[in-house]
Amino acid sequence: KQEVTQIPAALSVPEGENLVLNCSFTDSAIYNLQWFRQDPGKGLTSLLLIQSSQREQTSGRLNASLDKSSGRSTLYIAASQPGDSATYLCAVRVNTGNQFYFGTGTSLTVIP
Amino acid sequence: DGGITQSPKYLFRKEGQNVTLSCEQNLNHDAMYWYRQDPGQGLRLIYYSQIVNDFQKGDIAEGYSVSREKKESFPLTVTSAQKNPTAFYLCASSIAGQGLLFFGEGSRLTVL
Numbered sequence: 001k002q003e004v005t006q007i008p009a010a011l012s013v014p015e016g017e018n019l020v021l022n023c024s025f026t027d028s029a030i031y032n033l034q035w036f037r038q039d040p041g042k043g044l045t046s047l048l049l050i051q052s053s054q055r056e057q058t059s060g061r062l063n064a065s066l067d068k069s070s071g072r073s074t075l076y077i078a079a080s081q082p083g084d085s086a087t088y089l090c091a092v093r094v095n096t097g098n099q100f101y102f103g104t105g106t107s108l109t110v111i112p
Numbered sequence: 113d114g115g116i117t118q119s120p121k122y123l124f125r126k127e128g129q130n131v132t133l134s135c136e137q138n139l140n141h142d143a144m145y146w147y148r149q150d151p152g153q154g155l156r157l158i159y160y161s162q163i164v165n166d167f168q169k170g171d172i173a174e175g176y177s178v179s180r181e182k183k184e185s186f187p188l189t190v191t192s193a194q195k196n197p198t199a200f201y202l203c204a205s206s207i208a209g210q211g212l213l214f215f216g217e218g219s220r221l222t223v224l
Contacts, residue, residue: 004154032211043118043202043215051211089154093211098143098162099170100213102155 002027002094006103013080014111021075021106023090028068031093035064035075038087038105047088048075080110114139118203118216125190125197125223133188133219135203142208144186148172149200149218158201161186162208190221198223 003026013019023033032051036044048057048064050073056065063076073090089105116137125131137144143162147155157170161180175194180186186205190197203216 034211034213036215041200041218041220043116043217044204044213046212046214049212091155091213098160098206098208099157100145102147104152104154 002030002092002101004090004092004101004103006088006090006106008106009104010107010109012109012111015080015082017080017110018076018078019080019108021077021088021108023073023075023103025071025073025092025101027094028071029095030068031095033064033066033073034091034093034100035062035073036089036091038089044089077108080108082110082112084108085110116203116205116214116216118201118219121217121219123219123221125221127223128192130189130191131221133190133201133203133221135186135188135216137184137186137203137205137214137216139205139214140183141205141214142183143206144180145204145206145213146170146176146178146186146188147202147204149202155202158188197221 005024034049035047038044050057050066061078066073087105087107091100091102119134145160146158159178161167177189201219206213
């Protein structure tokens with residue numbers, strides 16, 4: 001069974017700093033990987049989707065990379081802002097079936 | 113606006129009662145999912161459905177039931193057999209065969 005791990009569980013940085021969030025998965029036979037943001041008490045908002053054939057995706061200050069062979073993805077946030085404070089989750093969709101497997105998330109706090 | 117609507121947002125239940133959480137989507141998505149989220153844990157799949165009148169158990173289906181009579185609706189019933197139902201419940205949908213997952217705003221169930 002696919003297992004997804006996110007380290008660190010929590011991260012606190014000063015405003016303006018660039019930062020990297022990590023996501024690891026155990027089975028490289030994935031269809032795609034998706035990064036989400038979750039604000040307290042809210043649902044998940046999709047940030048970036050990387051197909052298995054892609055190496056990276058960019059949206060504004062966000063850049064996500066994917067290395068299937070090593071079972072890793074990173075989410076790079078440039079010039080962090082207090083509004084970026086939230087929990088960030090990654091999810092992988094496996095090749096077989098239509099299921100998604102989620103990490104436990106990284107709780108990010110950006111200090112003004 | 114297209115999206116996923118979950119209701120109610122907050123729900124209180126006495127022990128021994130069944131409750132039903134509503135999930136409606138107007139995205140014309142084939143696949144729908146129910147996840148449970150507990151503090152410090154990742155999202156865990158309860159049930160999912162890829163087409164009308166068909167659904168599959170996820171990792172933690174015991175004590176829950178679903179129906180899929182219409183494409184746009186996927187209600188979840190939390191039965192009295194669920195031993196620890198207090199949690200945050202999230203409904204999601206996707207186009208079958210594609211990876212982009214969309215979420216509702218969630219329903220928080222508290223057992224008194």
